Structure formats: structure tokens, C-alpha cells
Amino acid sequence: MRLALVTHYYPAHRGGIEIVAAEIAKRLAASHGVDISWHASDCDVPPHIPGVTCVPARTCNAIERRTGIPYPLWSPGALRRVGKAARAADALHLHDCLYLPNLVAYAAARLARRPVLVTQHVGMVPYRNPALRALLFAAYRVLARVVLGGATRVVFVSDSVHRYFETFVTFKSPPALVPNGVERAVFHPVNDHRRQALRAELGVRGEAPLLLFVGRFVEKKGLPELHQLAARLPDAQWLFAGWGALDPERWALPNVRVLRGRTGAQLAPLYQAADLLVLPSSGEGFPLVVQEAMACGTPALVASETAAGCPDAADVLLGEDIGGPDVVLRWERRIRQLTGAAGALLDLRPAVAAYAAANWSWERCASRYAEILRRCTAR
Numbered sequence: 001m002r003l004a005l006v007t008h009y010y011p012a013h014r015g016g017i018e019i020v021a022a023e024i025a026k027r028l029a030a031s032h033g034v035d036i037s038w039h040a041s042d043c044d045v046p047p048h049i050p051g052v053t054c055v056p057a058r059t060c061n062a063i064e065r066r067t068g069i070p071y072p073l074w075s076p077g078a079l080r081r082v083g084k085a086a087r088a089a090d091a092l093h094l095h096d097c098l099y100l101p102n103l104v105a106y107a108a109a110r111l112a113r114r115p116v117l118v119t120q121h122v123g124m125v126p127y128r129n130p131a132l133r134a135l136l137f138a139a140y141r142v143l144a145r146v147v148l149g150g151a152t153r154v155v156f157v158s159d160s161v162h163r164y165f166e167t168f169v170t171f172k173s174p175p176a177l178v179p180n181g182v183e184r185a186v187f188h189p190v191n192d193h194r195r196q197a198l199r200a201e202l203g204v205r206g207e208a209p210l211l212l213f214v215g216r217f218v219e220k221k222g223l224p225e226l227h228q229l230a231a232r233l234p235d236a237q238w239l240f241a242g243w244g245a246l247d248p249e250r251w252a253l254p255n256v257r258v259l260r261g262r263t264g265a266q267l268a269p270l271y272q273a274a275d276l277l278v279l280p281s282s283g284e285g286f287p288l289v290v291q292e293a294m295a296c297g298t299p300a301l302v303a304s305e306t307a308a309g310c311p312d313a314a315d316v317l318l319g320e321d322i323g324g325p326d327v328v329l330r331w332e333r334r335i336r337q338l339t340g341a342a343g344a345l346l347d348l349r350p351a352v353a354a355y356a357a358a359n360w361s362w363e364r365c366a367s368r369y370a371e372i373l374r375r376c377t378a379r
Helices: 016-031 062-067 076-088 100-111 130-150 159-165 192-201 223-232 264-273 288-295 327-340 344-359 362-378
Strands: 002-006 035-041 052-057 091-095 116-120 153-156 210-216 237-243 256-259 276-279 300-303 318-320
Touching (some): 002 076, 016 035, 016 091, 016 288, 016 362, 052 076, 076 100, 091 362, 100 116, 100 130, 116 130, 153 362, 192 264, 223 237, 223 327, 237 264, 264 288, 276 327, 288 300, 288 344, 300 327
Parallel strands (some): 002 035, 002 091, 035 052, 091 116, 116 153, 210 237, 210 276, 276 300, 300 318
16 A cells, blocks of 8 residues: 655654654554655654655744744645645545645545545644634634545544544544554653662652653643742752743743753653653643653643543543633642642552553554555545
């Protein structure tokens, strides 16, 4: 099978969507006989994956640099190439529905009567800027209705994102829910001796709670709220692993440390050492960093809407609402309860790790995609 794959970036950009795309593509090529041409922006170095031919697209990435919103603009030549690839392939796989290259590839594939598979990772993001919020709302109501409604098959990574879109999209066939996987050879629990050694390497003071954030330093990830939480919880040590315009170093807080340039396996020791992953983000599907942390046995405190994306994990995944004027007070109270109760987070670690091991596998994930693609091309 010849598959045209389109994402906005390559994995070196460090976003969850492109990392997920790489993991699936690697296994489709290696184990399921899929020949993949991968089109993504040229602002990052493409990966070297056997069976996957990367076709970098000439890109202007000014929107992300200026606003933190990842929306690359491809050159006319790059758009022509992705359209040609969509027409020539046996099937087209798009990750998310609003990016301009995805829209061009979708139109080309439909005109050529090629099957289209769309993986939709995220839903509505409640941006504080009302104009931006209105623009995204309108784009979903118009473009998502066309792309998701016209796709041969749609896959959601989160139950909550599925519920959002099903309120206004009429799907050609019932959508599939396929959880992302975790690389368990990398993200796994360690014994207490190793955890203490990792904490010492990170400079953790005694038994001080170690709170971790991993992701882009942008509004939708909850950086404004995290700024206030770090200031209101001075006895906790905070690690921020990521990048972006809302840089925590600018807060000048003595209990905040920023780690840059860590990806993949380099994040595992942070998860393993931390007491709690804190992610008050909005408009997420089910972030890969939550799965990676939990695979290491680290409990995660996330927005209730994020937790709703994986309802089966309710016993081991911690959720808290992110709406209302008292959101910071509620998150502060919840973190104090979790870190103040003797052994509460430590006792939860085995159940968290067991759930991740039982439910999240890249091999199972890729096998589901392979079966979905076979059914799409058999129609």
C-alpha cells in the first residue's frame, strides 16, 4: 500500500501530533508493508525511518513564532506537491483537519477518489482572545464539517474530542477511538533507589514535592495558571521541560527550573523522578506527555476535560476543572491535598503504571491503523 501522510511538522518540532505520526508510520512501514511518503514543514530536520520517504515542504512559520499558535504556511510549490502525492497514493492519512496543507491534500484525494483517513487529536481551544476563539469556532463549523464529514474514516485519540465533533459533524462511517501508544522500553517505572538518585541529580531538596510540566510554553497549556501556582506553592520544586513564548524563567521564581531541548528518552528521567505531572491545559485530546508520565508510574493532574478523554482511567488519572475565576485556588488546594497526604502519590504509582502497561501500546495502535487502512482501500 502506498500511503501519503501529511502533518504540519516533523517530530523534531517536539509536538505531540508529529511524534504520534512518526510512531505510527514507523510501525506501519516496518510491520504492515506500507510504503509512506511523509509531507511536513521544512522548519525541522525530517526523521530517518526505513520505509518512509520524507518530503519537506518549504514553509513560513511566522504565525507560531509570533503567537505561539502552530499554523505553518506552505509555499505554492509545496502545496502542489502534496496534492499530487494525495492523488497518486492508494490512501491519504491526515493528522488534524484545519491545516492548509491538509485541506489541499484532502481536496486532491477526494477529486481523485482516493480514500482519506483523518486522525483528529484536538477539539475546541478556549483561547482568551475572543477573536481567535471565534475564528477557531467558525473554522471547525465549516472546515471540520467538510473534512471530517467527507473522510472515508475518522480516528479520534480521545473520547472527549469525539464527543465534541459528533455534535455537528455527520460522519460517513462510525469513527474509531484509537488511543496513542507508549514506548514502554523507554517510559517505565524505576525502583525507589533509582528514583532518589534521579531526584538528587535534579537537585531536589529532601522530601520537597517535585512537580513537573512538559510541553510548549503557551496559553493553551495553562502557563498563566502555572505561573500563579508556582508562586503560591513555594515549598514545591517545579520543573518545566519545554519551549515557547511564555518562558517560566522570566518569572524569576526560586523554586522554578526550566529544562530545554529534552525530547523522547531524555524526558523519561524527569517523569520517573517527579511526584506529579501538572497540566492545566485546555482544548487537548489526550496529551502524549500524560501517557508517558503514567507509564513511568507518575500520577498526572490534568484538566477535567482532558481526563474525560480517557474515562477508563478514572481510578488512576487525577482531574480538576479549569473554568471559573477561582481556578488557581482550586488547583492549589488540590495539589496541597495530594502532596500533603503522607504517601498518597507514592501509593498510587503502582496502579498508575499498571494501567498504562495494560492499555497503551504502539504496536496495538499501529495494528488498528493498519486494519482501518486496509478496510478503507478495500471499499
